[in-house]
Amino acid sequence: MIMSRLARAGRGGPLLLALGLFAALVLPWMIYPPVALDIACWALFAAAVDLLLGFTGLLSFGHAAFWGGSAYCTGLIALHTGLPFPVAIVGGAAFAALLALPIGFLSVRLSGIYFAMVTLAFAQMTYFVANQWRDVTGGENGLQGIPRELFGLDLSDSFSFYYAGLPFVLVGLFVAWRIVRSPFGRVLVSIRANPDRARALGYPVDRYRLLAFVLSAALSGMAGGVFAMGHGFASLEGVYWTTSGQAVMMVILGGIGTLWGGAIGAALVVQLQDFLATAGFAETGIITGSIFIVVVLLFRRGIWGTARHLLASRRKAAAPGEVAAEPRKSVDTPA
Structure with missing residues (x-):
């Protein structure tokens, strides 16, 4: 029953959203x-x-630049202004969007490996600036003791702050969901499938790519700001390129183009890393890398992408039986 309802819910149905909200709570x-x-x-x-x-x-x-850059900006706002932490998180997301404008403007004209390498280069430039600008970022020590001010409320407990920071994550996920289900999102999919045809139809491809890049950076910045507030520090690790690589790995594990698959990939990777660190296993990359290879080989569409494909196949297989049952009902029922 649940499987069939999920299949009917499709990519982002109300049932799926309700289940995701319940899991988050x-x-x-x-x-x-x-x-x-x-x-x-x-x-x-x-x-x-x-x-x-x-x-x-x-x-x-290069998305580590937006995740880590927002973490630094959020921390600086909270440390030096005393504003409530929601203002600091929004400021960090805005900083990430502003940072993405010049990077995206210079990058979106490229595609494939060239786009990936250019964004990687910009991320490493951000890492170099964060490392050298010690008076502002703290250098290798980072920013520590970031406060969680909210009108005198005690949010020092990690359990309490989870529910204080969760609305930002839920709003960000909702914004991403609305984007992919909007006409703008459908244009993005058409650009992904065939940019030349999209241009022929009159769509400014580079402009759409730039807007998608900035929106993606803003959401990444919001996530990085909540992360910095939750841990009370911002470090160089956040702007290092491996942070981008880990996010890409989560997307591939969950399923590219599924949007919700990234949450499954994130839960899998974070839980596994925490388990291995608690067990005292230092080389967590060996285990996570091995699992990544196995999932890619066995689940070509990712975990959620494969599950969604199987649900859709089951629904198609059940459809002929439902159609065949319809005439039988009309014959047995008197006019």
């Missing part, structure tokens, strides 16, 4: 709250990357 009751917050933040980050990769066809290895 009960998550800190089931696992360690800081890990739950990490899953939520990485889920939004993966959705932002999938917005660009799965729906626009652009693979970016």
Whole structure:
């Protein structure tokens, strides 16, 4: 019954949204709250990357600049202004969007590996600036002791802050969902499928790609801001290129172009890393990399993409029986 309802719900039906909301609300009751917050933040980050990769066809290895850059900006606002933490998170997301404008303007004219390498280069430039500008970013020490001010409320407990930061993640996921279901999102899919045909139809491809890039960066920045607030620090690791690579891995694990698959990939990777770190296993990359290879080989569409494909196949297989039953009912029923 649940399987068939999920199949009818499609990519983003109300039932799927309700199940996702329920899972987000009960998550800190089931696992360690800081890990739950990490899953939520990485889920939004993966959705932002999938917005660009799965729906626009652009693979970016530079999104660490927006995740980490927003974390630094959020921390600086909270440390030096004393404003409530929601203002700091929104400021960090705005900074990420502004940072994405020149990077995207210079990058979206490229595609494929060239786009990936250019965004990677910009991310490494951001990393170099964060490392050298020690008076502002703290250099290798980063920003520490970021406060969680909200009109005198005590949010020092990680369990309490999870529910304070969760609305930002949910709003970001909802924005991503609305984007892919809007006419703008359908244009992005057509650009991904055939940019030349989209140009022939009169769509300014580069402009659409730039807007998608900026929106993706803003959502990544919102995720990075919540992450920095949740942990109370911003570090160089956030702007390093491996952060982008991890988000891309989550998207591929869950399923490219599914949007929700990134949340599944985030839960899998974060939970596995936490389990291995708790067990004292230092080389977590060996295990996560091995699982990544197995999933890619066995589930070509990713975990959620494969599940959705199987549900759709089952629905198609059941459809002829339902159609065949209709005439029989009309014959047995008197006119």
